[in-house]
Amino acid sequence: MEPAKSLETALVRNLGQLTFTEKQNRSARPPRGSGVSAPKHSAAANPRRAPSQLRNLEDVARLIQQRPCRNIIVVAGAGISTASGIPDFRTPESGLYANLQKYNIPYPEAIFDIDYFTCDPQPFFSLAKELYPGCYRPNYVHYFVRMLHEKGLLLRMYTQNIDGLERISGIPEEKLVEAHGTFSSASCHLCYTKFPVTEAKKLILSNKVPRCKNCQGTVKPDVVFFGEDLPKKFFLHTKDFPKADLLIIMGTSLQIEPFASIVNTVKATVPRLLLNRDPIGPFQKIPLKRTDFMELGDLVDGVKMFARHLGWHEEIEDLIRRHECVVKPKSANPGKERTKSTSRPAAVQRRKKTAPEDSSSSDSDTESTSSSGLS
Numbered sequence: 001m002e003p004a005k006s007l008e009t010a011l012v013r014n015l016g017q018l019t020f021t022e023k024q025n026r027s028a029r030p031p032r033g034s035g036v037s038a039p040k041h042s043a044a045a046n047p048r049r050a051p052s053q054l055r056n057l058e059d060v061a062r063l064i065q066q067r068p069c070r071n072i073i074v075v076a077g078a079g080i081s082t083a084s085g086i087p088d089f090r091t092p093e094s095g096l097y098a099n100l101q102k103y104n105i106p107y108p109e110a111i112f113d114i115d116y117f118t119c120d121p122q123p124f125f126s127l128a129k130e131l132y133p134g135c136y137r138p139n140y141v142h143y144f145v146r147m148l149h150e151k152g153l154l155l156r157m158y159t160q161n162i163d164g165l166e167r168i169s170g171i172p173e174e175k176l177v178e179a180h181g182t183f184s185s186a187s188c189h190l191c192y193t194k195f196p197v198t199e200a201k202k203l204i205l206s207n208k209v210p211r212c213k214n215c216q217g218t219v220k221p222d223v224v225f226f227g228e229d230l231p232k233k234f235f236l237h238t239k240d241f242p243k244a245d246l247l248i249i250m251g252t253s254l255q256i257e258p259f260a261s262i263v264n265t266v267k268a269t270v271p272r273l274l275l276n277r278d279p280i281g282p283f284q285k286i287p288l289k290r291t292d293f294m295e296l297g298d299l300v301d302g303v304k305m306f307a308r309h310l311g312w313h314e315e316i317e318d319l320i321r322r323h324e325c326v327v328k329p330k331s332a333n334p335g336k337e338r339t340k341s342t343s344r345p346a347a348v349q350r351r352k353k354t355a356p357e358d359s360s361s362s363d364s365d366t367e368s369t370s371s372s373g374l375s
């Protein structure tokens, strides 16, 4: 099966979760062609001694503090961005997929269907105007991952989100795998010739269709559509996951392939921490593996608690203060700014009051973001 087909299957299942629960069960299998396979290392075969039973967050924090962990992988979904005020795509009634009537499309999936886009790109471009960056900012969770990087501990972050908040928080591109694509680049949907992202955004926001300078095909942001390949970078997971010595999973339902399967491709002795509202994937089986631990509830609260156990909380707060003060928010669509959002984190609200207007921040930090996560 080709990667494109795998993604199509994955995303169709994603959409299908709204109504077809039976698909969730089937999606536990890795699709052929996704590059996901069972772990090659068993606990018995691995010469390293498995860690003791993980009983609480302190135990997990101790693994980071006392072991030479330098290869932590983070797997994240839409849940990490809800504290930034970004609605989940799939929330019934308020979610994106439940509110597509105004685009006059035959079925919700059409808005991200590459075949439909070829025939009529306008519905997606109308939506893209809303998805381009407003005033959303990263929250504590994004900065926690940035801190993992700052400490030299982050092997890679695999995100299902297309909101770009990981980049804005300062996690470098080489540490990021945006599995469902990004608004930070654009290309022709026919010949894949790159197109200047700033120009594409400007045209789309002006209700104009960006055209490929090579073949005149329609240009779109490099967000992965149904029927399109996963980004090549995603396949780094085949090298990354066997190298991981700690896996942190947060803010995801883990019901979407290939993400649902890659969390099972770390070595059997590798500790896995779930920070989430609900138990998901392998964390639904009680008792948990002794190397698995989950902290359920509000994600930001859970991550803060973890950061406190690590002794990083003040450092992260300081990082947020410094970063949010030097980064000048740049709205692509002022009419869509969520400046009065009550769901924005407190740190961001503080920044809004104090951020200097003439900040010398890097525009690239805020240039390429959207306001939703396709996950």
Ligand SMILES: [Zn+2]
Binding pocket: 188, 189, 190, 191, 192, 193, 212, 213, 214, 215, 216, 217
């Ligand atoms: Zn082209």
